[in-house]
Amino acid sequence: MRVSTHQTQQVAIDAMLDQQKKLSTVQHQVATGRRITRPSDDPVAAARVLNLRNTLGTAEQQQENIAAARTHLTMEESILGNATSIIQRVRELTVQANNDSLTPQDRGFVAEEVNQLNMELFNLANSTNSTGEFMFSGSKTKFRPFNNSANGGFEYHGDDSQRFLLIGPERQIAIGDSGSNIFRSIKDGNGEFTIFDSESNKGNAIIDPGNTTGDFIDGHYAIVFAKVVHPDGSKDFSYKVTDEKGEIIIPEGTPYDDGDAIIFKGVNTYVEGEPEDGDFFTVRPSENQDVFTTIDRIVKALKGSSGNSSDHAGLHNEANRTLVGLDQAMGNILEVRATVGARLNALDGQEDINESYKLQIKQTLSKVEDLDYSQAVSELNLKLTGLEASQKAFTRIQGISLFNYL
Structure with missing residues (x-):
């Protein structure tokens, strides 16, 4: 097989360029601190680095x-x-x-x-x-x-x-x-039910917002008072309780004294003051009401209050509802x-x-892609030595020609 001078020199150049490429790769790794600078360096590790990032x-x-x-x-x-x-x-x-x-x-x-x-x-x-x-x-x-x-x-x-x-x-x-x-x-109301006084009430009766005794049985109820004035000026008060269908819960004529408890269907309340004949209060299940409306109602009650006893009673009833x-x-x-x-x-x-x-991920990422500097420096020195040897070999081969032996 014939070996020309050009072919011999080309082999030496290729070897030198290969050493330069390897040296450049190691130098780039040392400069960046990364073992993997491009996916081709380690495809499996590069995919893992991408996932970790x-x-x-x-x-x-x-x-x-x-x-x-x-x-x-x-x-x-x-x-x-x-x-x-x-x-x-x-x-x-x-x-x-x-x-x-x-x-x-x-x-x-x-x-x-x-x-x-x-x-x-x-x-x-x-x-x-x-x-x-x-x-x-x-x-x-x-x-x-x-x-x-x-x-x-x-x-x-x-x-x-x-x-x-x-x-x-x-x-x-x-x-x-x-x-x-x-x-x-x-x-x-109290979260279970609320009690309203009728706007037509004439007396000064003030009802407590009430609380539950046992389980409140949902429904609409009316507490209706009766008043009897005797010739001697004495007064008797009684009340009854009906539901929305008019059915009697507490019978008519049930005696009532100021502050007596009124208990029915889980409702426990009382009335203070003196109701007039026919005055009544309604009880219904509690409903959602925004806090702005609650406050607005007491504002209107305060502005509309006059000096008479029934107005005072209406204000007190509204105030009691507002407080709860x-x-x-x-x-x-x-x-x-x-x-x-x-x-x-x-x-x-x-x-x-x-x-x-995050710390665990960074540690794992460092193990996968970070450079081992001691190993890299040793490899860098090795590549430098290899490049120098290639350069010296090329210099010697460059001066050799077959014509020197003819």
Whole structure:
């Protein structure tokens, strides 16, 4: 086989270039600190690195979600705390106004302060977050949740859903609560039933909001009083209780004295003061009523109160209903605040778990792709020696020609 001078030199050049390529690869590894600089270096390990980086990216996103959820829930907790303070102040003013020593003008001043507090509470329910989204609209974050209706009431334009963020591989957490759940899903009365005095009542009877004795049997009932005035001026009072069908629950003529307990169908209440003949009170199951309406009713009662005894009785009855209604509202908000606190604690726990998980991923990733510097330096020196040998060999071969032997 013939071996030409060109062929001999080409073999030497190829060997030198191969050594340069290997040296360049090792130098790049040392410079980047990575054993795998391109997929072809180790296809199996490169695929694993890609998977680990995706997993790490997901964990980091979950940590960002935790930070976002914490910001939102902390803001919500603060708003609910302010709402509780407002309701507590309204309760104090209602107790203050529920006093016969106040003049109509005094009650007007109280009504104005209560009305301002109600507006403040209304604005809190329409709070927005840092991005301008309404916090208590459920999933309808672009819509103002609460608005005044045409008839003077309050309307809710959000929904009952909650928004969730992924904070762990298989864990989501609610980052808010709907305004309906916080401010509207509140049972009026004592939570089981509520008692109303008739607007036509003439006496000064004041009924207690009542409590349950055993299980309250749902239904609508009427407590109707009768009054008999004897020639000597003495008075006898009696009452009866009927249901919505007119069926007798407690028979007519049942004697009644001021403060006596009235017990039927799980209802336990009493009346103070003197009812006129035909005065009555109705009992119905509790229904959801927003806290704004509860406060608005006491405002109207305070503004409409005059000096006569029946007006005073109406105010006292409304005040009593308001007090138990405010207690229900505060209880509801405190329950929501408790869940918010629990979610904040859950975020702290999951954040620690995610940090540990990220550390494990980074350690595994380091083992797969990071360079062993001691081994790499040894290999670098070896490649340098190999390149120098190739260069020297090329220099010697370059000066050799077959014509020197002819």
